[in-house]
Every structure is written in structure tokens, then in C-alpha cells.
Amino acid sequence: MAGYQDEIKRLEEEISKTKYNKRTQSHVGLVKAKLAKLREKDEARRSGGKKGDGYTVRRSGDATVVLLGFPSVGKSTLLNALTNKESAVGAYAFTTVSVIPGMLEYNHSKIQILDVPGILQGASDGSGRGKEVLSVIRGADMVLMVVDITHPEHLDTLKDEIYKTNVRVNQHKPDVRIRKTAKNGIRVGRTVRTEQLDDETISAVLKEFKINNAEVLIREPIDVDQLIDVVEANKVYMPCVVALNKGDLVSYEKAQDVKHETRADVIISAEKRTGTEDLKRVIFEKLEFIRVYLKEPRKEPDLEEPLIMRRGCTLRTVCERLHKDFVSKFKFVRIWGPSSKFPGQKLLSLDHKIMDEDVLEIHVR
Ligand SMILES: Nc1nc2c(ncn2[C@@H]2O[C@H](COP(=O)(O)OP(=O)(O)OP(=O)(O)O)[C@@H](O)[C@H]2O)c(=O)[nH]1
Ligand SMILES: [Mg+2]
Structure with missing residues (x-):
């Protein structure tokens, strides 16, 4: 069976070609809603209705953080630098085949850190062990993205893959309520203006999800993607820290440039153990x-x-x-x-x- 891939591709292209403005927003909203539904269906078909055989890791400590990155970027080396657990470190790709936990103790808190295999583009579609790796993240409190400083372009891929796994990083659950009603169509109430989202768009999206009668209360400015997230109600929200590793391989100036461009949180060298105290502090603060x-x-x-x-x-x-x-x-x-x-x-x-x-x-x- 061909699946929904062709249709998904077609809709993705349509969205990227359409300029988003007042005139087109309800159409784009509708296409995005269709796309979100198709992705769900496609996912269900592929997994044969089963939830992937995700890793089950016993949570311990006050919070759990998962290391996410491409192969060989230094995740296992970093785990060893941050925690008291030894993890297999190899000079070749895919040395880590399972989840290896370590415990970071910082300011009286205990933070469990999980080292998982590296992922590549397409991980969320099931390439490699990508799906299993990404499923570990859904159960965590934070994701720590590890990026090789000589390959900053990997960061967008990581963000993409994690987004496709229904994890939303560095945003909170939108303050929007949708209450289904028996009649009266879609009624929208607002406590704030939403330039990005008019009533027509909201109705189009909800109807695509077969919600024909509802009271919608919007209490913060959101866009159509966030509205779809609320309707689908299967998203997980968590903070994300980005660490640029192997800082020892480039000059100070180059490192700063990359940090600025990628808006990463810290530059570290897991091997030389520099920047790791900074990283611990950032992790601690973002866990709130x-x-x-x-x-x-x-x-x-x-x-x-x-x-x-x-x-x-x-x-x-x-x-x-x-x-x-x-x-x-x-x-x-x-x-x-x-x-x-x-x-x-x-x-x-x-x-x-x-x-x-x-x-x-x-x-x-
Ligand atoms: N120069 C430099 N090399 C590093 C650094 N951190 C790790 N490496 C090297 O990069 C290689 C891969 O390190 P790992 O820690 O195994 O990488 P990984 O991300 O766990 O790899 P996978 O588990 O295969 O995904 C090893 O040869 C490490 O010694 C660093 O900060 N600087
Ligand atoms: Mg590893």
C-alpha cells in the first residue's frame, strides 16, 4: 500500500508555496489541519496500531533528561562528564545500543540523564532505531540536544524530528480551551487579540477535525499550528537545552559565531570537560x-x-x-x-x- 506519503508531500508543498496572510490564513489553516490528520493516520498504519516498542526506563531522581543528537557527537562522553555512571564510548557510530542512565547531582537535586543512540534525519519515520529513541523523549522532563560544533546544520534536523514525534520544546501548552457543545456552531471568545488566527480559520480547522459545535476560549496569542496542537491533544511540552560539543576543535571566534547563529545555550567540550559546569547550571535552571x-x-x-x-x-x-x-x-x-x-x-x-x-x-x- 502506498500509504499517505504522496498526499502528505502534496500538502506540504502547498503550504510552503502559499504566502500566509489575512486572505489565505483560513485556507492554510485547513490544509495544515488536513496534513496533521494524515500524519496521524500514516503513523497508525505504519505501526499497525501498536505503540512502538519504546524503551522502558525506570525513572528515578527529581527529573529525567534525555541526550539527543546525531551519532558520534559525544553524547556518551558527555554522560560520563556530567554523571557518575560509566557509559560505552566508541570512536565509531552507533556504539550505544540501549538506554544508559546516569545521575547528576547538583544543588541538592538529583537529575537522571539518559544516553540513547544517535539519530539521523528520518528518525521519526522509523529510520534506524530512531523511533524508539524519540519515544524515550516523550517520557522525559527535558531534552538536551548535543550538536557537534562543526555540524551546526544538524540542529534543524533534530528539531524537526522531535517536532514530528509530537514533542514541543521550549513552549508551554497554549492557554486555549475548547469545549464541545450540542449546538450553536463554533463560537469564539478571546481575552487577547490573535492577529494570526481569525474566527474563520478556527472554524475551518475545528470542522476538519469534525468538531462542528464548540465554545473556544483563547487566552493567549497563538497561531494555527498551536491551535491544531490543542485540538489533537497528543502533544508533550518540555524545555530543551542545546549544547555545542567539541568546542576544542574550533577557534574561540568560530565557536562564538556558531553559538550566535544557532542560539545554542552553551559551548562545551565533553572530552576536555570544559563548559560542563555552565551546562549543569543551565539544565538546573531550565528544569525550574x-x-x-x-x-x-x-x-x-x-x-x-x-x-x-x-x-x-x-x-x-x-x-x-x-x-x-x-x-x-x-x-x-x-x-x-x-x-x-x-x-x-x-x-x-x-x-x-x-x-x-x-x-x-x-x-x-
Ligand atoms: N575533540 C573532541 N572529541 C570528542 C568530544 N566529545 C567526544 N568526542 C569524541 O567523539 C567520538 C564519539 O564520542 P561518543 O561519546 O561515543 O559519541 P556518541 O554521541 O555517544 O555516539 P553514538 O552513541 O554512536 O551516537 C569519540 O571518539 C570521542 O572521544 C569533544 O568534546 N571533543
Ligand atoms: Mg553513545
């Missing part, structure tokens, strides 16, 4: 950790050993982290600190957002 202190009734909180969580987490995440039964047995919490209205505030909702340096006294049945 917060510290949560726990206390028992009538006792002082334990300020020595905070629980490390991520910004935006809820009380539910904290409970899940503490014990498998905490969520079902949860009664209430008393909170001191930034997220409470007053010291010792009693709250009953697991959806309460936790902030850095909150002190929690959790009561369970």
Missing part, C-alpha cells in the same frame, strides 16, 4: 525546580532536606511522589509559605498549586 518542606503536626519542618519538585506542580504531584496511597487517603493539608493566604491555611483540594519554599503538613486517613 522548587523546594517543598514537609512537617509533622506540632513539630518543626525539616529544612535540611527539601523535597525537590517542578514549578507549576500541584499538591497531587507532591502526594504521588511521597507515597502511592497518599492521593486516595488524602484528607487535607496545612500550608505555610508563598502559596498560602495565611500561615497554616487549611486546604482540601489536591489541585492547589505549590510554590517554592512552601511548608506542607499533609493529613491522611
Whole structure:
């Protein structure tokens, strides 16, 4: 069977040829929606309905970061430079055949780093072990792209492949709500102007996804790609750090030029172990950790050993982290600190957002 490849190609070409403006936006939106649907179908056909036999790696630590890059760019060398785990390092491509974890300890946090095989263009279509590698990323908290500084052009390919795997890096889930209704067509409400997205385009996209009646509430400026992401609801959002490796192979000036062009975060040499402290700091900052202190009734909180969580987490995440039964047995919490209205505030909702340096006294049945 020919699959949907020809049609996908045709639509891709149509989009690249059409200039995006007020007059064409609803047409482009429609074509993009069609394309997104076809890609999903194509994916389902290829995998025969199964989810790929992705690696299953036991998560540990406060967050998990996956190293993504072309073969031989120095991922395994970097894992060794960052963590306390030895990983196979070879002077030839595809030495890594499985996922190798290491643990980076930094500022009282434990960051699990996963080394996976290198990928090439076409990985998301199943070239090499590409699909399996990319599936590891979906389960991670952050992707660390490792790029050989002498091959900065690889970066676009990495970004492309990861985008096609439905991972969105360095953007958050758009603040847009779509509530299906029984009648009245598509009604759009906005709290902000969206120059890139008019009502006609929104209707065209939703109808393509067979949503004919809905209330759409747009609370931040988004484009049509982001709207499609919200409708498809299968995207994963996470931060991404880009490291240019093998900085020792080029001059300082050349390295700075490449960094500027690629907008990479850091220049490193995994082998010479330069720039790696900078990299650790960037990883730590982009993970947006917060510290949560726990206390028992009538006792002082334990300020020595905070629980490390991520910004935006809820009380539910904290409970899940503490014990498998905490969520079902949860009664209430008393909170001191930034997220409470007053010291010792009693709250009953697991959806309460936790902030850095909150002190929690959790009561369970
Ligand atoms: N000059 C230089 N060479 C490096 C650096 N980091 C790694 N290398 C070399 O690059 C080669 C490949 O390194 P690996 O760490 O195995 O690369 P990899 O990305 O894990 O490769 P795959 O697992 O095959 O995808 C080895 O010969 C390393 O010694 C660096 O910072 N500078
Ligand atoms: Mg390797």
C-alpha cells in the first residue's frame, strides 16, 4: 500500500508555496489541519496500531533528561562528564545500543540523564532505531540536544524530528480551551487579540477535525499550528537545552559565531570537560525546580532536606511522589509559605498549586 506519503508531500508543498496572510490564513489553516490528520493516520498504519516498542526506563531522581543528537557527537562522553555512571564510548557510530542512565547531582537535586543512540534525519519515520529513541523523549522532563560544533546544520534536523514525534520544546501548552457543545456552531471568545488566527480559520480547522459545535476560549496569542496542537491533544511540552560539543576543535571566534547563529545555550567540550559546569547550571535552571518542606503536626519542618519538585506542580504531584496511597487517603493539608493566604491555611483540594519554599503538613486517613 502506498500509504499517505504522496498526499502528505502534496500538502506540504502547498503550504510552503502559499504566502500566509489575512486572505489565505483560513485556507492554510485547513490544509495544515488536513496534513496533521494524515500524519496521524500514516503513523497508525505504519505501526499497525501498536505503540512502538519504546524503551522502558525506570525513572528515578527529581527529573529525567534525555541526550539527543546525531551519532558520534559525544553524547556518551558527555554522560560520563556530567554523571557518575560509566557509559560505552566508541570512536565509531552507533556504539550505544540501549538506554544508559546516569545521575547528576547538583544543588541538592538529583537529575537522571539518559544516553540513547544517535539519530539521523528520518528518525521519526522509523529510520534506524530512531523511533524508539524519540519515544524515550516523550517520557522525559527535558531534552538536551548535543550538536557537534562543526555540524551546526544538524540542529534543524533534530528539531524537526522531535517536532514530528509530537514533542514541543521550549513552549508551554497554549492557554486555549475548547469545549464541545450540542449546538450553536463554533463560537469564539478571546481575552487577547490573535492577529494570526481569525474566527474563520478556527472554524475551518475545528470542522476538519469534525468538531462542528464548540465554545473556544483563547487566552493567549497563538497561531494555527498551536491551535491544531490543542485540538489533537497528543502533544508533550518540555524545555530543551542545546549544547555545542567539541568546542576544542574550533577557534574561540568560530565557536562564538556558531553559538550566535544557532542560539545554542552553551559551548562545551565533553572530552576536555570544559563548559560542563555552565551546562549543569543551565539544565538546573531550565528544569525550574522548587523546594517543598514537609512537617509533622506540632513539630518543626525539616529544612535540611527539601523535597525537590517542578514549578507549576500541584499538591497531587507532591502526594504521588511521597507515597502511592497518599492521593486516595488524602484528607487535607496545612500550608505555610508563598502559596498560602495565611500561615497554616487549611486546604482540601489536591489541585492547589505549590510554590517554592512552601511548608506542607499533609493529613491522611
Ligand atoms: N575533540 C573532541 N572529541 C570528542 C568530544 N566529545 C567526544 N568526542 C569524541 O567523539 C567520538 C564519539 O564520542 P561518543 O561519546 O561515543 O559519541 P556518541 O554521541 O555517544 O555516539 P553514538 O552513541 O554512536 O551516537 C569519540 O571518539 C570521542 O572521544 C569533544 O568534546 N571533543
Ligand atoms: Mg553513545
